[in-house]
Amino acid sequence: MLDRSAKLTATGVVIEYWLGRSRTIFTAVDGVDLVVRPGEFLAIVGPSGCGKTTFLNAVDGLLPISRGSLSLDGREIKRPGPDRAMVFQQPGLLPWRTVLGNVMFGVEAQRTMSRRDAESRARQQIELVGLIGFENAYPLELSGGMQQRVNLARALLTDPEMLLLDEPFAALDAQTREMMQLELLKIWSKTRKTALFITHDIKEAIYLADRVIVFTRRPGRVKKVVEIGLSRPRDLRIKRDPQFLTYEDEIWESIQEELAVPAERLIAGVPAA
Amino acid sequence: MSIKEADAVMPVTAGDTDPQREKRSVVRPSRIKQYEPVVIGTLSVIFVLTVWQLVANARIMPVLFLPGPTDVSQAFVKLFQTDEIWLDISTSAQEMGIGYGMAIVIGLAIGLGMGWYTRFQYAMDPFVNFFYSTPRIVLIPLFIIWFGIDMPSKIAVIFLGALFPIIINTMAGVRNTEAALLRVARSFGASDALIFRRVVLPGSVPFILTGFRLGIGHALTGVVVAELIAARHGVGQLIAIAGQTFQTPKMLAGVILIAGTGMLLTTILQRIENRFQAWRPQIRR
Numbered sequence: 001m002l003d004r005s006a007k008l009t010a011t012g013v014v015i016e017y018w019l020g021r022s023r024t025i026f027t028a029v030d031g032v033d034l035v036v037r038p039g040e041f042l043a044i045v046g047p048s049g050c051g052k053t054t055f056l057n058a059v060d061g062l063l064p065i066s067r068g069s070l071s072l073d074g075r076e077i078k079r080p081g082p083d084r085a086m087v088f089q090q091p092g093l094l095p096w097r098t099v100l101g102n103v104m105f106g107v108e109a110q111r112t113m114s115r116r117d118a119e120s121r122a123r124q125q126i127e128l129v130g131l132i133g134f135e136n137a138y139p140l141e142l143s144g145g146m147q148q149r150v151n152l153a154r155a156l157l158t159d160p161e162m163l164l165l166d167e168p169f170a171a172l173d174a175q176t177r178e179m180m181q182l183e184l185l186k187i188w189s190k191t192r193k194t195a196l197f198i199t200h201d202i203k204e205a206i207y208l209a210d211r212v213i214v215f216t217r218r219p220g221r222v223k224k225v226v227e228i229g230l231s232r233p234r235d236l237r238i239k240r241d242p243q244f245l246t247y248e249d250e251i252w253e254s255i256q257e258e259l260a261v262p263a264e265r266l267i268a269g270v271p272a273a
Numbered sequence: 274m275s276i277k278e279a280d281a282v283m284p285v286t287a288g289d290t291d292p293q294r295e296k297r298s299v300v301r302p303s304r305i306k307q308y309e310p311v312v313i314g315t316l317s318v319i320f321v322l323t324v325w326q327l328v329a330n331a332r333i334m335p336v337l338f339l340p341g342p343t344d345v346s347q348a349f350v351k352l353f354q355t356d357e358i359w360l361d362i363s364t365s366a367q368e369m370g371i372g373y374g375m376a377i378v379i380g381l382a383i384g385l386g387m388g389w390y391t392r393f394q395y396a397m398d399p400f401v402n403f404f405y406s407t408p409r410i411v412l413i414p415l416f417i418i419w420f421g422i423d424m425p426s427k428i429a430v431i432f433l434g435a436l437f438p439i440i441i442n443t444m445a446g447v448r449n450t451e452a453a454l455l456r457v458a459r460s461f462g463a464s465d466a467l468i469f470r471r472v473v474l475p476g477s478v479p480f481i482l483t484g485f486r487l488g489i490g491h492a493l494t495g496v497v498v499a500e501l502i503a504a505r506h507g508v509g510q511l512i513a514i515a516g517q518t519f520q521t522p523k524m525l526a527g528v529i530l531i532a533g534t535g536m537l538l539t540t541i542l543q544r545i546e547n548r549f550q551a552w553r554p555q556i557r558r
Contacts, residue, residue: 060460062456062460079462080461088460092453094476096476105461106461109462109463158461
């Protein structure tokens with residue numbers, strides 16, 4: 001049942017792995033079904049440790065899935081590929097390379113672009129993420145927010161079919177985070193890349209996304225899907241809109257239920273980690 | 274698109290001469306503070322030399338037991354008036370150059386191999402640990418049997434001395450590659466070869482250079498000790514003979530020659546290390 005209107009299709013995705021040296025299998029994700037539509041901004045929220053980052057890693061191809069299927073544009077995902085690009089929670093910049101060199105690293109690794117092309121297009125991306133004048137700065141000379149801009153530019157330069165974002169603003173201070181959300185939306189509205197955004201911040205999810213998916217506690221499953229009917233472009237003030245607050249309440253309640261689940265149900269079959 | 278002000282603040286690194294940044298009102302470390310290490314170091318050396326000279330001048334002990342700095346420097350000058358010294362220096366320098374050069378090439382290869390291939394590390398670990406914890410000097414008699422008392426036996430000692438610090442540091446450099454960087458590289462589909470060349474190797478450079486620097490100390494010890502035991506020429510041999518014939522000032526002159534060489538080479542390597550860490554903002558107290 002191939003859904004032609006889907007960019008990413010996940011059907012019954014189960015992700016399990018061996019826990020360190022112990023002889024127990026750890027189920028991080030247990031039967032996720034979801035569809036990401038082309039051009040959609042989808043956010044996944046869930047209590048911490050619910051397997052949402054694990055799921056994203058599987059979409060990126062960094063982690064194999066145990067059961068189910070995961071496909072992008074009808075092609076099964078087996079390993080990382082140039083059709084996906086990840087923006088990591090930790091910027092992961094090469095400290096000995098300048099901003100320009102770091103932005104170029106993604107396409108360099110993929111070998112999809114000549115050096116000259118890469119450089120001129122990297123400069124455009126640097127402009128897009130607002131880092132003009134910092135091309136020759138080293139990562140350790142940059143603030144956390146600026147490092148994440150480089151992280152984003154590196155992913156955008158590879159021109160992926162789908163942008164994967166793993167809590168990219170989680171380590172930033174509250175004000176910088178809000179500014180980065182605003183800028184991310186501006187950049188996204190220019191490129192309209194299909195985006196899958198992982199976060200534990202409910203407001204962030206609602207503000208950014210077209211749809212918000214709530215994961216259950218570990219092992220993660222889709223608990224709830226909330227369509228966000230807020231019009232775009234969105235201003236930061238929209239976060240105080242009554243409609244916004246209704247969504248927030250709804251999602252918060254859903255997560256709250258998960259946090260209140262008795263411990264026995266959570267560890268069924270799995271010794272406490 | 275505007276960058277938030279808090280976002281745009283950049284730490285200004287010391288010793289930066291970019292004129293654009295100079296205009297900003299950033300407190301620079303004062304000149305005096307900058308030269309403090311050199312000034313204090315020099316003063317302390319002068320002080321110790323003075324005390325040494327005064328004690329020696331009092332002649333409580335004969336020159337044989339306690340020569341003063343002037344005696345040693347006279348011996349140093351006299352040393353360089355002979356022709357033999359040049360033969361000694363060139364002998365030791367060649368031994369050092371060949372032995373240390375081989376240690377760099379082979380140590381780097383083995384260290385990178387051990388860092389990158391876990392199984393190779395498992396295979397090599399017992400030997401590396403064995404040799405690293407053995408004073409390699411005790412092998413000198415064996416090397417003399419194998420290679421004779423001329424250069425090759427000295428080269429072997431120097432090579433083994435410098436080899437292990439280089440192997441161990443190089444391996445540590447490869448192993449210390451940040452997991453986050455590897456994940457990023459894998460996520461972008463980088464090949465193993467590309468990860469090695471563009472991520473692991475550049476990240477290991479500071480460790481590798483530290484290995485080279487530590488290797489110099491071991492190599493110099495190797496030169497001197499190997500020549501002390503048996504040699505025809507060399508600075509170590511010069512020290513040994515001067516010591517055995519009670520020419521203490523000459524002996525100390527030889528020691529200074531070795532120590533000076535060590536300090537010079539170490540400083541050069543330290544400079545190179547600093548150069549390769551230009552991306553690290555300088556930390557000053």
